[in-house]
Amino acid sequence: xxxxxxxxxxxxxxxxxxxxALLEVLGKFYGDIYLSQQGRLKGMEYLDFVISxxxxxxxxxxxxxxxxxxxxxxxxxxxxxxEIIWAANGIAVGLCAGAEVGRDKAEEILPRNLCxxxxxxxxxxxxxxxxxxxxxxxVVGETTCDGKKKTYEIFGDYVPMYxxxxxxxxxxxxxxxxxxEILRFKEKIESFTGNAITFEAxxxxxxMLNDRRRVLQRLNKIRRNHPVPISGRxxxxxxxxxxxxxxxxxxxxxxxLCDELEERVRQGNGAVPESAVRVxxxxxxxxxxxxxxxxxxxxxxxxxxxxESCVGSRNTRDLVDESAETMDDLIDALVDRxxxxxxxxxxxxxERIANIISAAKEWNVRGxxxxxxxxxxxxxxxxxxxxxxxxxxxxxxxSIGTDYSMEDVEQLKTRVQAFIEMISA
Ligand code: BJ8
Numbered sequence: 433x434x435x436x437x438x439x440x441x442x443x444x445x446x447x448x449x450x451x452x453a454l455l456e457v458l459g460k461f462y463g464d465i466y467l468s469q470q471g472r473l474k475g476m477e478y479l480d481f482v483i484s485x486x487x488x489x490x491x492x493x494x495x496x497x498x499x500x501x502x503x504x505x506x507x508x509x510x511x512x513x514x515e516i517i518w519a520a521n522g523i524a525v526g527l528c529a530g531a532e533v534g535r536d537k538a539e540e541i542l543p544r545n546l547c548x549x550x551x552x553x554x555x556x557x558x559x560x561x562x563x564x565x566x567x568x569x570x571v572v573g574e575t576t577c578d579g580k581k582k583t584y585e586i587f588g589d590y591v592p593m594y595x596x597x598x599x600x601x602x603x604x605x606x607x608x609x610x611x612x613e614i615l616r617f618k619e620k621i622e623s624f625t626g627n628a629i630t631f632e633a634x635x636x637x638x639x640m641l642n643d644r645r646r647v648l649q650r651l652n653k654i655r656r657n658h659p660v661p662i663s664g665r666x667x668x669x670x671x672x673x674x675x676x677x678x679x680x681x682x683x684x685x686x687x688x689l690c691d692e693l694e695e696r697v698r699q700g701n702g703a704v705p706e707s708a709v710r711v712x713x714x715x716x717x718x719x720x721x722x723x724x725x726x727x728x729x730x731x732x733x734x735x736x737x738x739x740e741s742c743v744g745s746r747n748t749r750d751l752v753d754e755s756a757e758t759m760d761d762l763i764d765a766l767v768d769r770x771x772x773x774x775x776x777x778x779x780x781x782x783e784r785i786a787n788i789i790s791a792a793k794e795w796n797v798r799g800x801x802x803x804x805x806x807x808x809x810x811x812x813x814x815x816x817x818x819x820x821x822x823x824x825x826x827x828x829x830x831s832i833g834t835d836y837s838m839e840d841v842e843q844l845k846t847r848v849q850a851f852i853e854m855i856s857a
Contacts, residue, residue, distance in 0.1 A: 436488065437487070437488045437491070437492070440491065440492060440495065440563075441487070441563060444491075444563050444566035444567065445560060445566060446560050446561060446562075446563060446566065447559060447560040447561060450559060450560075450561060451487075451560075451561050454531075454533060454561055455487065458531070458721055459484075461721060461723075462483055462721070465665060465723050465727045466480070466483075466665060466666070466669065466723075467480070469663060469665070469666070469703075471703065472666070472703075473661075473662065473666070473689060473692050473693065473696075473703075474692060475685070475686075475688055475689030475692045475693075476666055476689070478685045478689070479666070479669055479670060479673060482673050482676075482677060483669070483673070486676065486720075487563050490676055490677065491563040491564070491567060493678070494523060494525070494564075494567045495567065497523055498567070498569070502521055502522060502523055502625075503520075503521075503522045503523070503569040503570065503624065503625045504522070504523045504525060504567050504568050504569050504570075505517045505522050505523065505524050505525070505568065505569065505570045505571075505572060505621070506524075506525050506526075506527040506564065506565065506568040506570070506571045506572065506591075507524060507525070507526060507527065507571075507572045508526070508527055508528050508553065508572075508573060508574070508580065509573075509574045509576055509580075509598075509742070510742045510746065510747045510773060511574050511576065511596070511598050511770060511773060511775070512524075512572050512574060512596060512617075513614055513617065513766050513770060514637075514641055515634060515637040515638050515641055515752065515766060516614070516617055516618050516621050516629065516634070516637075517621055518637035518640065518641070518679075519629045519630075519633040519634040519636070519637040520621045520622055520624075520625040520627040520629050520633070521625060521627050521633075522621065522625050525564050525567075525568070525675065525676055526675030526676060526719070527553055527562075527564060527565060527568070527571065528549055528552075528553060528675075528717065528719035529549070529552035529553045529555075529556045529562070529719055529720075530549070530552065530672075530718060530719035530720050530721050530722030530723075530836065531552060531556075531721055531722070531836060532548065532552065532555075532835070532836035532837050533552060533555050533556055533559060533561055534552075534554070534555025534556055534557075534558050534559030534561060535551055535552075535555050536555075537554075537555055537558035537559050538550075538551040538552075538554040538555040538558060539551065540558075541554070541558070541586055542554060542583060542586065545807050546579050546583070546807055547579055547716075547805040547806065547807045547808045547835075548805050548806070548835040548836040548837075549716070549717070549719060549805055549808075550579050550580060550583050552719075552836060554583065554587060557587075557590055557591065558590070564676070565591065568591065568592075569592070569624075570592050570593075570594055570624055571587075571591045571592060571593050571594070572593075572594050572595070572596060572617075573587070573593055573594070573595045573596070574595065574596045574597075574598050575595065575596070575597050575598050576598055576775060576777040577777055577808070577809070577810050578809075579807070579808075581595070594617075594620055596613050596616075596617055597609065597613050598610070598613070598777070599778075600777060600778060600779060601778065601779060601780075602771060602778060602783075606771075607767060607771055610767050610770060610771060611763065611764070611767045614763060614766055614767060614770070615763065618763075631758070631759045631762065634759070634762055635754070635756070635762060638752045638754055638762065638765070638766075639754060640679050640680060640683075641679060641752070642751045642752055642754060643679075643680075643683045644674060644679045644682060644683050645747075645748045645750075645751055646683075646751070647682075647683045647686045647687050647690065648670070648671065648674065648686070648747075648748040649748055649749070650687075650690050651667060651670060651686060651689075651690055651693070652667075652738070652745060652748070654690060654693045654694060654697065655667060655737045655738065655795065656737070656794065656795055656796070657697045658702075658706070658710070658796070659700070659701070659702020659703070659704065659705070659706045659708075660702055660703060660704065660708075660710070660735055660737050661693045661696035661697050661701060661702060661703055662693055662703050663703045663704060663730060663735060663736075664713070664726050664729070664730055664735055664736020664737065664739070665723060665726045665727060665730055665736075666703070667736070667739070668718060668723065668726055668736070668739060668743065668744070669720075669723075670686060670689075671739065671743045671744055671747070671748075672718070672719065672720040672743055673720070674747075675720075675743075676720075703735075704730070704735045707733075708733060708734055708735040709733060709734040709735070709798050709799070709852055709855060709856050710734070710735060710737045710795065710796060710797045710798055711729060711734045711735070711736055711737070711797050711798060711799050711800070711801055711852075711855075712736070712737065712738040712739070712740060712788075712791060712792055712795060712797040712799075712800045712801070713725065713726065713729070713736055713738070713739050713740070713741065713744075713800075713801050713803055714739075714740035714741065714788050714800050714801070714802050714803065714818065715740070715741060715802050715803040715804050715811045715815070716741065716803055716804050716805050716808055716811050717741050717742040717743040717744075718739075718741065718743050718803075719743065722836060724834070724836075724838070724841065724844070725801070725803055725832060725834065725844065725848075728841065728844045728845050728848050729801060729848055729852075731845075732845065732848050732849045732852050733849075733852055733856070734848075734852045737795050737796075737797060738791050738792075738795040738797065740784075740787065740788050740791055741803075742773075742775070745787075745791065746773060746774060746775070747773075749772075749787075750769050750772045750773075751769065752765050752766055752768075752769040753765040753768065753769070774787055775810070776810035776811045776813075776814040777810050781814060784814070784818075785817060785818055785821045788800065788818060788821075788822070789821060789822065789825055789827070792822070792825070792827050793825075797827075798828065798855040798856070799827065799828035799829065799830070799851060799852075799855040800818075800822055800827060800828070800829050800830075801830055801832060801848070801851070802815045802818055802819070802829060802830065802831045802832065803832050803834070804831070804832075804833050805833070805834070805835060806833050806834065806835050812831075812833060815831045819831065828851070828854065828855045830847065830848075830851040832844065832847065832848070
């Protein structure tokens with residue numbers, strides 16, 4: 433893939449040698465974790481193709497769109513209402529990164545005790561390894577955890593930044609704040625792109641992104657079946673790719689894949705042996721290519737059937753009401769939908785605990801593997817309350833803190849295997 437895109441990557445000012453080395457490592461990693469799985473679905477070929485072209489074809493598409501005057505807007509959080517970007521004829525892309533890349537460079541401008549997700553996106557930018565970053569005309573941050581919001585202040589020296597304020601509670605005043613912030617964001621995007629957002633355009637964007645959520649909801653529902661017809665790794669990959677791919681194409685392709693999965697269910701075929709123990713992962717988002725924990729879990733006799741995460745159900749569970757007839761009502765519908773996101777940055781956050789319990793029951797899991805990145809205070813602290821609530825329900829729980837390095841894989845295996853043995857007994 434390398435040479436065909438070298439000229440484009442050079443124009444984007446990537447460090448070509450380091451980038452080639454990165455792609456080689458990722459290709460190998462993907463082969464070991466994904467392509468080695470038995471009996472993969474035909475529909476996954478599309479995802480394999482997207483991954484093999486993630487820094488190639490998709491970037492070429494973005495460059496072509498830019499040459500026609502469209503703006504590319506990068507985001508780090510599912511709180512940023514993408515509908516606004518698409519309605520202004522922009523293109524939204526997720527910039528969260530899941531690889532330990534450029535850490536040394538990131539630590540030159542940031543403290544060491546920050547979560548890997550933050551250091552990774554900063555590292556990708558500073559090491560000139562991410563063509564998505566280099567394609568962005570604007571980068572949108574948000575005031576969620578302290579690590580992110582203070583990093584954006586520094587990061588503004590390297591990329592054109594805009595920061596959206598996100599409330600920390602869910603009272604009437606917070607709802608008002610979110611509404612104001614969505615309107616402020618709309619104004620920013622309108623002036624930045626030069627395109628006024630019409631009611632029709634916003635409604636169309638709402639429908640397009642709801643369709644993407646609906647197909648991911650469909651995929652998730654299929655995973656309630658036993659034996660489960662898709663591995664957790666593959667399902668995670670689909671969720672990860674939803675942040676980069678063209679939304680309409682993605683929805684179409686995943687819809688076809690769901691047809692194939694439903695056929696598998698009709699025939700009683702599973703992606704893993706029937707004896708595989710059903711578990712849920714809950715906690716921090718897993719950005720691409722952060723596949724370490726799902727791989728460890730699924731090579732230990734279990735299968736992940738649900739992700740309670742922003743790269744998972746937290747981003748797809750709720751739709752925007754499409755019945756609005758005025759711009760005001762449509763903005764209210766966005767506020768309603770985005771207010772339901774149950775990130776651990778909120779206090780109190782009872783909603784998330786209730787959602788974890790109900791998903792654990794509906795997806796019939798034998799245990800919950802709570803996952804936080806080291807130094808992520810919101811999710812690590814909240815894990816204590818999650819554990820207590822699950823204990824009251826008799827649902828086994830383990831808390832895993834890790835980072836993007838591979839150093840702890842053996843330790844993780846030992847802990848995860850012991851947990852799986854315990855819940856299979
Ligand atoms: S809505 S989960 S995408 S903020 S892991 S950077 S929280 S220290 S990613 Fe998130 Fe939005 Fe919430 Fe979702 Fe901070 Fe924790 Fe790091 Fe995190």
